[in-house]
Amino acid sequence: MNQPADAAPAPPPAKAPIGSLRTLWPFVSRHRGLFTAWLVALACSSAATLTLPKAFGTMIDQGFAQGGGAAIDRAFLLLFVVAVALALATAARFYFVSLLGEKVVADLRERLYGHLVGLDLGFHDRNRSGELVSRLTADAELLRSVIGSTMSVALRSVVTFLGSLTMLFVTSPRLAAFALLGIPLAVLPIVLGARRLQKISRASQDRVADANALAAETLGAVPTVQAHAREPYERGRFASALQTAVATAGRRIRAQAWVTAIAIVLVFGAITLVLWSGAHDVASGRMTAGTLGQFVLYALIGGGSVGALAEVWNELQRAAGGMGRISELLEETPAISAPAAPTGLPAPVRGDIVLDHVTFHYPQRPDAPALEDFSLHVQPGETVALVGPSGAGKSTVFSMLLRFHDPQAGQVKVDNVDLRQLDPAALREAIALVPQHPTIFATNARDNIRYGRLDASDAEVDAAVRAAHAADFVAALPERLDTQLGERGARLSGGQQQRIAIARALLKDAPILLLDEATSALDAQSERAVQQALETLMEGRTTLVIAHRLATVLKADRIVVMDHGRIVAEGRHEQLLAQDGLYAELARLQFID
Numbered sequence: 079m080n081q082p083a084d085a086a087p088a089p090p091p092a093k094a095p096i097g098s099l100r101t102l103w104p105f106v107s108r109h110r111g112l113f114t115a116w117l118v119a120l121a122c123s124s125a126a127t128l129t130l131p132k133a134f135g136t137m138i139d140q141g142f143a144q145g146g147g148a149a150i151d152r153a154f155l156l157l158f159v160v161a162v163a164l165a166l167a168t169a170a171r172f173y174f175v176s177l178l179g180e181k182v183v184a185d186l187r188e189r190l191y192g193h194l195v196g197l198d199l200g201f202h203d204r205n206r207s208g209e210l211v212s213r214l215t216a217d218a219e220l221l222r223s224v225i226g227s228t229m230s231v232a233l234r235s236v237v238t239f240l241g242s243l244t245m246l247f248v249t250s251p252r253l254a255a256f257a258l259l260g261i262p263l264a265v266l267p268i269v270l271g272a273r274r275l276q277k278i279s280r281a282s283q284d285r286v287a288d289a290n291a292l293a294a295e296t297l298g299a300v301p302t303v304q305a306h307a308r309e310p311y312e313r314g315r316f317a318s319a320l321q322t323a324v325a326t327a328g329r330r331i332r333a334q335a336w337v338t339a340i341a342i343v344l345v346f347g348a349i350t351l352v353l354w355s356g357a358h359d360v361a362s363g364r365m366t367a368g369t370l371g372q373f374v375l376y377a378l379i380g381g382g383s384v385g386a387l388a389e390v391w392n393e394l395q396r397a398a399g400g401m402g403r404i405s406e407l408l409e410e411t412p413a414i415s416a417p418a419a420p421t422g423l424p425a426p427v428r429g430d431i432v433l434d435h436v437t438f439h440y441p442q443r444p445d446a447p448a449l450e451d452f453s454l455h456v457q458p459g460e461t462v463a464l465v466g467p468s469g470a471g472k473s474t475v476f477s478m479l480l481r482f483h484d485p486q487a488g489q490v491k492v493d494n495v496d497l498r499q500l501d502p503a504a505l506r507e508a509i510a511l512v513p514q515h516p517t518i519f520a521t522n523a524r525d526n527i528r529y530g531r532l533d534a535s536d537a538e539v540d541a542a543v544r545a546a547h548a549a550d551f552v553a554a555l556p557e558r559l560d561t562q563l564g565e566r567g568a569r570l571s572g573g574q575q576q577r578i579a580i581a582r583a584l585l586k587d588a589p590i591l592l593l594d595e596a597t598s599a600l601d602a603q604s605e606r607a608v609q610q611a612l613e614t615l616m617e618g619r620t621t622l623v624i625a626h627r628l629a630t631v632l633k634a635d636r637i638v639v640m641d642h643g644r645i646v647a648e649g650r651h652e653q654l655l656a657q658d659g660l661y662a663e664l665a666r667l668q669f670i671d
């Protein structure tokens with residue numbers, strides 16, 4: 079039942095048709111005001127950009143050519159006004175779109191996290207938590223930069239390109255037609271080069287992901303690495319993974335350098351050609367110098383936008399890939415959910431548990447049932463100890479009761495209500511789970527205990543701490559209950575972590591207790607404290623305990639011996655010992671206190 083630490087990062091998203099970005103729209107449209115403000119600012123800045131060459135042309139023709147002082151002043155003033163308008167509109171555009179990016183991605187993250195945390199355990203078994211975290215961080219981050227800058231650049235480039243193309247035709251239809259023929263000739267090789275670049279980039283990202291996965295795996299297992307004295311070995315492995323990544327990146331960078339150089343030559347070659355033809359027009363008096371200057375500026379702006387678009391295209395595709403993966407997760411429906419009209423549990427819950435001919439196999443292992451025709455009735459207030467070899471299905475019984483999974487056959491009932499008729503949240507409110515390896519969150523001791531009941535008062539937390547025999551060690555912590563416990567409770571011993579979990583369960587005060595006893599040996603004092611705390615916790619509750627200690631089985635009302643997902647014997651300690659079956663063997667091996 080414990081979650082393995084699994085932090086290997088997922089590879090970066092593959093590219094997808096940018097149409098996948100459509101699924102972002104519902105998130106964007108929620109911020110209609112910002113979106114509209116951005117579009118207005120974009121229209122203003124593009125208009126100002128497109129006015130600039132015109133103002134420049136006017137300045138040359140009227141300001142310089144005709145030489146009048148007032149004309150010069152007017153022309154330069156006009157140019158300056160346009161530049162100021164451009165500056166303001168650009169600043170506004172940047173502001174609105176960046177804010178929009180932040181908000182949209184925060185919404186997306188919130189939605190995704192909310193969805194993931196509610197998906198059934200079957201889903202979480204199939205998906206590595208590291209990969210999910212990477213959806214939530216890396217993919218969402220990519221989208222932030224896409225909305226906040228790339229998409230803005232792309233849309234702006236499209237608008238500017240169309241605008242400058244129109245203005246080219248307005249300025250000089252003949253030269254524009256000439257340019258229009260030249261542009262595809264220049265653009266085609268660039269597009270082909272970019273395609274090839276994409277392939278190399280993917281390989282390069284994969285190699286980086288390999289190196290990251292290696293680091294994540296080994297940093298998550300530093301004790302194992304150090305216990306084997308394999309630091310030099312791991313350093314070597316990581317260094318060689320990095321070398322491979324750098325070598326692949328080298329290929330990508332070389333290819334990118336070439337594509338850039340070729341693109342510049344082609345684009346400027348085309349412009350020079352047009353300019354050369356225009357220069358002849360000016361020389362022969364068919365065109366003014368200002369108009370040619372204006373034309374060249376429009377051509378530069380138009381060419382620049384095509385270049386910018388080509389540059390961001392890759393990123394847009396990658397973001398589309400990221401969005402595709404996020405959408406996939408958002409579309410995942412939980413296998414376990416509340417029925418439309420859930421039945422309520424009786425109040426108070428009596429804690430009567432029935433597993434009736436339950437057969438269950440985990441989705442990944444369809445031909446190996448974890449429970450087979452398993453029937454068990456636990457009376458309210460009864461303590462039943464489950465014992466059995468590893469893999470017998472003891473934890474699976476807990477998963478069934480918590481409705482982490484539904485059985486393929488049979489029924490699980492609490493107080494005579496089938497779990498499938500209950501709201502899972504209501505069911506789980508009635509159950510306290512103390513796992514073998516309790517989860518300690520990276521916050522203070524108080525909040526860790528309060529996880530059992532979020533609205534518990536400080537006095538109730540204190541009482542739970544005392545009842546869990548945790549008061550002594552908590553008093554010795556530097557800031558008592560306010561002490562930060564460190565990631566996964568790194569600052570607590572095993573026995574202390576267990577008592578935190580017991581205090582949490584005490585606070586929850588649920589009528590049903592599922593207890594997975596720790597197998598790791600504790601020192602005698604700690605062991606006694608934990609044992610006493612558990613006794614307090616079990617009082618008056620229906621308890622199912624996965625037992626590993628003699629003391630626990632001796633106190634249980636009934637012992638259920640499990641093997642291969644079935645019950646093989648039931649009774650009290652002495653009876654079972656007398657049968658000299660699996661239990662007697664387990665007792666010889668394990669319960670030699």
Ligand SMILES: Nc1ncnc2c1ncn2[C@@H]1O[C@H](COP(=O)(O)OP(=O)(O)OP(=O)(O)O)[C@@H](O)[C@H]1O
Nearest residue numbers: 203440442443448467468469470471472473474475
């Ligand atoms: N999440 C899972 N996905 C697939 N198979 C699983 C999963 N969890 C358990 N199993 C399999 O189901 C069977 C029962 O496992 P379970 O964890 O219930 O046994 P257990 O008696 O609690 O063992 P242990 O004492 O080692 O915890 C085993 O064969 C196990 O490999």
